Amino acid sequence: MKTASRLEKVLGQGEFAVTSECGPPRGADPDVIREKGKLLEGVVDAANITDCQTSVVRMSSFASCLILKEMGFDPILQMVTRDRNRIAIQSDILGAAALGINNILCLSGDHQRFGDHPQAKNVYDIDSIQLIMTVKKMRDEGKFLNDQELTKAPQLFIGAAANPFADPFEIRALRLAKKVAAGAQFIQTQCIFNLERFAEWMRQVVAMGLHERVAILAGVTPLKSVGMGKYMKNQVPGMDVPDAVIERLKGVPKEKQSAEGIKICIETILRLREIQGVRGVHIMAIEWEEKVREIAEGAGLLPRPKV
Amino acid sequence: MRRSYPTNVKIIRVPCTGRVDDVHLLKAFEQGVDGIYVAGCLEGECHFLRGNLRAKKRVGHVKRILAALGINPERIQMYNLSAAMGGRFVEIAQEMTERIRALGPSPVKTGKGKEFVEGQGEEKKQ
Amino acid sequence: MIVAVAKPLEDIVAMTDRYDKIILAGCKACVAVCAAGGEKEVQLLASALRMARKTAGRELEIREVTLERQCDPEYVEQIRGFAGDYQAVLSIACGVGVQYMAEHYKTIPALPGLNTSFMGGSLEQGVWSERCQGCGTCILHLTGGICPVTRCSKSLFNGPCGGSSKGKCEVSTEMECGWQLIIDRLKALGEFEARFVELFPLKDWSTSRDGGQRKIVREDLKQ
Numbered sequence: 001m002k003t004a005s006r007l008e009k010v011l012g013q014g015e016f017a018v019t020s021e022c023g024p025p026r027g028a029d030p031d032v033i034r035e036k037g038k039l040l041e042g043v044v045d046a047a048n049i050t051d052c053q054t055s056v057v058r059m060s061s062f063a064s065c066l067i068l069k070e071m072g073f074d075p076i077l078q079m080v081t082r083d084r085n086r087i088a089i090q091s092d093i094l095g096a097a098a099l100g101i102n103n104i105l106c107l108s109g110d111h112q113r114f115g116d117h118p119q120a121k122n123v124y125d126i127d128s129i130q131l132i133m134t135v136k137k138m139r140d141e142g143k144f145l146n147d148q149e150l151t152k153a154p155q156l157f158i159g160a161a162a163n164p165f166a167d168p169f170e171i172r173a174l175r176l177a178k179k180v181a182a183g184a185q186f187i188q189t190q191c192i193f194n195l196e197r198f199a200e201w202m203r204q205v206v207a208m209g210l211h212e213r214v215a216i217l218a219g220v221t222p223l224k225s226v227g228m229g230k231y232m233k234n235q236v237p238g239m240d241v242p243d244a245v246i247e248r249l250k251g252v253p254k255e256k257q258s259a260e261g262i263k264i265c266i267e268t269i270l271r272l273r274e275i276q277g278v279r280g281v282h283i284m285a286i287e288w289e290e291k292v293r294e295i296a297e298g299a300g301l302l303p304r305p306k307v
Numbered sequence: 308m309r310r311s312y313p314t315n316v317k318i319i320r321v322p323c324t325g326r327v328d329d330v331h332l333l334k335a336f337e338q339g340v341d342g343i344y345v346a347g348c349l350e351g352e353c354h355f356l357r358g359n360l361r362a363k364k365r366v367g368h369v370k371r372i373l374a375a376l377g378i379n380p381e382r383i384q385m386y387n388l389s390a391a392m393g394g395r396f397v398e399i400a401q402e403m404t405e406r407i408r409a410l411g412p413s414p415v416k417t418g419k420g421k422e423f424v425e426g427q428g429e430e431k432k433q
Numbered sequence: 434m435i436v437a438v439a440k441p442l443e444d445i446v447a448m449t450d451r452y453d454k455i456i457l458a459g460c461k462a463c464v465a466v467c468a469a470g471g472e473k474e475v476q477l478l479a480s481a482l483r484m485a486r487k488t489a490g491r492e493l494e495i496r497e498v499t500l501e502r503q504c505d506p507e508y509v510e511q512i513r514g515f516a517g518d519y520q521a522v523l524s525i526a527c528g529v530g531v532q533y534m535a536e537h538y539k540t541i542p543a544l545p546g547l548n549t550s551f552m553g554g555s556l557e558q559g560v561w562s563e564r565c566q567g568c569g570t571c572i573l574h575l576t577g578g579i580c581p582v583t584r585c586s587k588s589l590f591n592g593p594c595g596g597s598s599k600g601k602c603e604v605s606t607e608m609e610c611g612w613q614l615i616i617d618r619l620k621a622l623g624e625f626e627a628r629f630v631e632l633f634p635l636k637d638w639s640t641s642r643d644g645g646q647r648k649i650v651r652e653d654l655k656q
Contacts, residue, residue, distance in 0.1 A: 125638065145635065177630070376442065421488060
């Protein structure tokens, strides 16, 4: 049974999908989401709202998704297992589905040591793969985790994240296989700068036939500056930014670096489209959402198809 | 060698400075001693291989305890010299005596409060 | 062993400030092994506390005692004869010992001299590392003898997260990625295919602290 998800329909039609994400505000102002949403109108098939990314407190993904939905978007609810136990998780799944949110991205979540409340208790009652299993069980079996029947099954298109650049490299495709076995239907990867390594991962994924069972959306992020590139290379775990990319940015004057970063991003998307198994792109322009349209346009992804 | 050293220095002999325990050092201060120095063999030349290195660590540990109690950690020191270095022995005795004289009597004896604040490294004047 | 570490001296001095006669009770078991609360630590702490008091121009009388353990009633009872003469018990056993003191000697406060931290073992002299969270349902046979609850910062059950980098956890480069260790071990044992590919079922946390305070009863051993 298919859900009402626009993303699922676009992928089902064999189209190359485009998603992006909005970071919610550190306050109770809904207009922040509305303004970011306006920048993405007509540009994406679905939009993620991050869930206290890097463990920094922000307006909840759930609430922000509703604001996007009101604007006509198909939002993707991101849910981390760091902050809520299986009781709250099943409850939120029912709530999201009831309010017409059609997509959910299942994550473990960055450890709270990174965030602004490192003294918090972490939950991690279940991990991201078990979260996928939970959504699938509720949707396809109509049951809670304790096998009791629920009254109306939530219809959600299930997504998960994948990081081809984390270690150990040789098990990353296997871990994706586990997510697919658990019920993941679409994947958004960590942002890609090292195309060789990504291509190698995709080869393993294709060899296992996973690309036919799950839609892989390749993640991209435009670099604003050499500083940003270096930060991501050195300070963010699980990120692979080759020296060649940094050097390319260094080769242009400072005021032209952001434009060069956009160029690199567009080129990356075009190269990613050539790789077998890549069925879409997930553009992460954190606090730079105004550039997503330009990137999508430059990569020939607009207009988005009708479903 | 017939050199003389200050009379306020009381020597306690041990077969190796590794024999000295933190408890001995702390109890001496508890009883009102104004300063202690532990004189061990030159590093790398310990007859019992690593005794002097253990002593160094214990002196460091006692320094931290003293600082936490508001007592100047300079009151305890580790020195390294060989049995042949008579001149150095005298030098150390004089250096330590001058240092302790400058610091004055131990606050444990005087009961007039802390003489040292951790992290500021400055002596408080009594 | 249970691994604990001494509270900062300033904190203990402040905690005992209102008392002039205290018992300082050490323990010869776990805390002695991790050099936090054994006989030697009793001597050091007693000396330091008396010095702190003298520096302030006051006195502190300390009865130093080191018990076999502070988690068995018969040993804790050994101070019954003189406990009444003192105003407080400063225990440098683990949190269990402090609580046993409180339970057995209801009229005098039991003060903790240590911060009890974890169940672990020594890596080398002077270094102790956490190994067990006491989840109550041990699955070490399924993960090559390495605990994902304790050694993975997120207690994941299905492999490493995307923050695992060069065998280190995203939380700190000094922390090993528990799942990297598990994978390496499963491969070395030839169990990788058997164990890693399967989806790990959800953990029953009710046997852990989450289910409430735990108690184990052996009817065959009760009097």
